[in-house]
Amino acid sequence: MAKIFFLPFLLFVCSDPAVAQKNKTQKTQPVIVVGKVLSVEDSLLVKQLFFDGLHEKMIQNLELATDYFKQVITVDPANDAAMHELAAIYHVKNEEQDAEKQIRNAVTINPANKWYWLLLADIYKHSNNAAKLEPVFDELIKLEPKNDNHYFDKANALLRQKKFAGANAVYDELEKVYGTSDELSSARQRVFLQQGKPEKVTGELEKQLQSDPDNLESVLNLAELYTRGGNGDKSIILLNNALKTDAGNVMLRLSLADAYRSLKKYDDAFAELKQAFTNPAFSIDEKVRIVLSFFPQFADTNARNHAHELAKILTEVHPDDPKSFSVFGDVLYQERKLDDAAAAYRKALKLNDRVYQIWEQLLQIEVSAGQFTEAIADGNEALLVFPNQAVLYMLTGIAYAQTADHARAITYLNNAASLQSDDQEITSQIYSGLGDSYHALKRYAESDTAYDKALEINPDNSFTLNNYAYYLSLRGENLAKAEQMSKRSIQLDPGNAAAEDTYAWILFKLKNFREAKTWIEKAVLNSKSSSAVQLEHYGDILYKLGETEKAMQQWQKAKLLVGASEKLEQKINAKKYIE
Numbered sequence: 001m002a003k004i005f006f007l008p009f010l011l012f013v014c015s016d017p018a019v020a021q022k023n024k025t026q027k028t029q030p031v032i033v034v035g036k037v038l039s040v041e042d043s044l045l046v047k048q049l050f051f052d053g054l055h056e057k058m059i060q061n062l063e064l065a066t067d068y069f070k071q072v073i074t075v076d077p078a079n080d081a082a083m084h085e086l087a088a089i090y091h092v093k094n095e096e097q098d099a100e101k102q103i104r105n106a107v108t109i110n111p112a113n114k115w116y117w118l119l120l121a122d123i124y125k126h127s128n129n130a131a132k133l134e135p136v137f138d139e140l141i142k143l144e145p146k147n148d149n150h151y152f153d154k155a156n157a158l159l160r161q162k163k164f165a166g167a168n169a170v171y172d173e174l175e176k177v178y179g180t181s182d183e184l185s186s187a188r189q190r191v192f193l194q195q196g197k198p199e200k201v202t203g204e205l206e207k208q209l210q211s212d213p214d215n216l217e218s219v220l221n222l223a224e225l226y227t228r229g230g231n232g233d234k235s236i237i238l239l240n241n242a243l244k245t246d247a248g249n250v251m252l253r254l255s256l257a258d259a260y261r262s263l264k265k266y267d268d269a270f271a272e273l274k275q276a277f278t279n280p281a282f283s284i285d286e287k288v289r290i291v292l293s294f295f296p297q298f299a300d301t302n303a304r305n306h307a308h309e310l311a312k313i314l315t316e317v318h319p320d321d322p323k324s325f326s327v328f329g330d331v332l333y334q335e336r337k338l339d340d341a342a343a344a345y346r347k348a349l350k351l352n353d354r355v356y357q358i359w360e361q362l363l364q365i366e367v368s369a370g371q372f373t374e375a376i377a378d379g380n381e382a383l384l385v386f387p388n389q390a391v392l393y394m395l396t397g398i399a400y401a402q403t404a405d406h407a408r409a410i411t412y413l414n415n416a417a418s419l420q421s422d423d424q425e426i427t428s429q430i431y432s433g434l435g436d437s438y439h440a441l442k443r444y445a446e447s448d449t450a451y452d453k454a455l456e457i458n459p460d461n462s463f464t465l466n467n468y469a470y471y472l473s474l475r476g477e478n479l480a481k482a483e484q485m486s487k488r489s490i491q492l493d494p495g496n497a498a499a500e501d502t503y504a505w506i507l508f509k510l511k512n513f514r515e516a517k518t519w520i521e522k523a524v525l526n527s528k529s530s531s532a533v534q535l536e537h538y539g540d541i542l543y544k545l546g547e548t549e550k551a552m553q554q555w556q557k558a559k560l561l562v563g564a565s566e567k568l569e570q571k572i573n574a575k576k577y578i579e
Helices: 017-022 040-058 062-075 080-092 096-109 114-126 130-143 148-160 164-178 182-194 198-211 216-228 232-245 250-262 266-277 284-292 301-317 322-334 338-351 356-368 372-385 390-402 406-418 424-440 444-457 462-475 479-492 497-509 513-526 532-544 548-559 568-574
Strands: 003-006 032-035
Touching: 040 062, 040 080, 062 080, 080 096, 080 114, 096 114, 114 130, 130 148, 148 164, 216 232, 216 250, 232 250, 250 266, 266 284, 266 301, 284 301, 284 322, 301 322, 322 338, 322 356, 338 356, 356 372, 356 390, 372 390, 390 406, 390 424, 406 424, 424 444, 424 462, 444 462, 462 479, 462 497, 479 497, 497 513, 497 532, 513 532, 532 548, 532 568, 548 568
Parallel strands: none
Antiparallel strands: 003 032
């Protein structure tokens, strides 16, 4: 005789839930599984196929295992164990529709097997089907009424559907069975927060602390709620009471700092931060994060001072961690204390020389500070650790160029160019540096090619425009091009005395002496200290305008400085301009 099994609850009575929602009055058909009476031979075959399937599943041969379990169901259509195994395989393969179909049939046949329901619950969790989860946990609660996990899971399913009243009802039921607990209190708090009822959460936490006053998590959560709700004073009282029994607790200190900050008591807030920073158990990564959070506020003197003091504490509490000196170096760099920043970076590198960014920052400082010998030494050391970094080659090459070792500079800059940095600004600087060094070695064609590449990448690099224009003017070549580039560099960087001097000199070369005088006077006015070249140019222009005495005055001033041309002495002796 055929065996007929009906599904035990309404979750599965509709074969298409969407259709059921459209027409709630429509009759739906129950899930029916039809079995049969097995012969002795069929029973033996089913047993063998099932164990073969388990073996293949155990060795991860899921395709063959699937085939065996399907054969079991073909011979024995009501074999719920094979359905469960098939559902588990489909679930592992993320084939949730097939998994659901098989396990639904299994629970229809054997609704008392909790493992079937648990697998079904996992399938619905994976597919984010909270609506179907709810009745699954109803069945599990019936099977295991003293398992509190099922209550919490059901409440979570309700919360995901924003059924807050239903979730609270489950928690009430749970409290009747088990009484109150931290877990239950926390769960209620989550409901209140989702409902936008922080005052209810506060009440729940206050009630929790009455029964467990030393619960640190509750203290911190309640303090945060007080602070956010504008009750910083209550937060401070709560936290100070907690500190009486746990004075070294970092989280209490940080929470107290937040409370003081909410009341604009910034000195008290900073004092708590300092207390937290002196604790070596407090994560250095979290400390670094706090120090870096001050950076956007560095326009404010207090923010800078606080960051400096905290970073200094960092190096004292964590003297063996390179991060402490690295972040201290970053603070000093932002304060423009470049020598101190470089010293901090070197300490960090002694502890760990494999942090690329520290090397780059150190070289940037040395090059910008004119410490070219140090930059060369550190650059070569850095390249031993990071041999494929274009910026390291570029900075070291620039340092060589500034010491007039242009042959080495070209080698390093060409290495930098060959690494093809993704940063177009860096690539432009590399070719600009090559242009400078090739010019210094009088390899003019290669110099022009390098400058053209630099400007092709970044046509608005004022530094490149100025240098290229000036060197063309010195050679007396492409003066029209030089004039346009120089004019553009001034537009990009107005008030730059060096660029104004270049433009004046190009106008001089073009015999536009009156305009040249205007620009050389701007250059002199904008210079912090006039150079010998600038004053000599001024004298040359004045001479061409017939102002010989004034020209002599400027040449005499230039003579007192380093860097004038070899012909300056001849000009002074002859009292005239010499080409």
